[in-house]
Amino acid sequence: MKRFFLALTLLLSAFLSLQVATAADKIVSIDGSSTVYPITEAVAEEFQMENRDIKVVVGISGTGGGFKRFCRGETDINDASRPIKASEIELCKENGIEYIELPIAFDGIAVVVNPANDWVDYLTVEELKKIWEPKAQGKVLYWSDIRPEWPKEKMTLFGPGVDSGTFDYFTEAIVGETGASRGDFIASEDDNVLVQGISRDKYALGYFGFAYYLENQDVLKVVPIDDGVAENGEGPIEPTFETISKGLYQPLSRPLFIYVNKASADREEVQKFVRFYLENAKWLVEEIGYVALPDSAYELALKRFEERKTGTVFGDQGAKIGVSIEELLQMEGE
Known part of the structure; x- marks a missing residue:
């Protein structure tokens, strides 16, 4: 047995x-x-x-x-x-x-600032380039470097890490060359880290996928973007389901x-x-x-x-x- x-x-x-x-x-x-x-x-x-x-x-x-x-x-x-x-x-x-x-x-890349930021109403593609291009490092440091009427307060920049497809797409769309970016920004592959950083710093600016903005819009402020192309709509365009799906939010919409x-x-x-x-x-x-x-x-x-x-x-x-x-x-x- x-x-x-x-x-x-x-x-x-x-x-x-x-x-x-x-x-x-x-x-x-x-x-x-x-x-x-x-x-x-x-x-x-x-x-x-x-x-x-x-x-x-x-x-x-x-x-x-x-x-x-x-x-x-x-x-x-x-x-x-x-x-x-x-x-x-x-x-x-x-x-x-x-x-x-x-x-x-389909998705859009949202450019966001802290909700306490009351001076940024929109940014142009050229202004974004001025902030993020490689030669901006060590030179474009204050908000007043973008527009003189903005505060002379140092910007804290947040963005995806270099292994991120969002980093690749953003640099190609805004700077004109994939991977071309200033290096003095706080980078993370985790978008939640970027959200937390921007939500805690009045002088912060960053970018990541539109869905992460939607999920955290109570602690972030989205910045409309003006690409200067009339066919995409007059003036600055805010990322929304409609503007992304219709191809109006340019050049930061992507599959x-x-x-x-x-x-x-x-x-x-x-x-x-x-x-x-x-x-x-x-x-x-x-x-x-x-x-x-x-x-x-x-x-x-x-x-x-x-x-x-x-x-x-x-x-x-x-x-x-x-x-x-x-x-x-x-x-x-x-």
């Missing part, structure tokens, strides 16, 4: 070990953009409620940091707040990683993506997750505070995934500044 129970215990133990190993194998690993993170995290939570045997692990190391891991084959999916860059395309090639590019939302490793897409758990993502993104995106794409965009993305269509519609040029939802749809449909 003792032998029987011992054999039964060993058999049960082996069965449980097998179950744990099988469950451990069903992992979808994701890293990348802090801007896209809230969307992917929300999708993951909903997905895991229906698929309890699959674990979705979502990290935040910034778009660039995420691509470094993704292009080495360390993750299944990369969240990205900009298209893949030429250097990242090359890294993926070197490691034999093919990828499927899937747009999942958001997930990139899927083609080899990973052969696994059932990854297939299930990506299909769930594209089928449920629209309502989750809007619920969290981003601009959802039209239904046709998600249908095109799902078709691209099912056909395992690899590469990027942006070529090796990276972000295209000022692309509208309509233009994105046209690019995706070609």
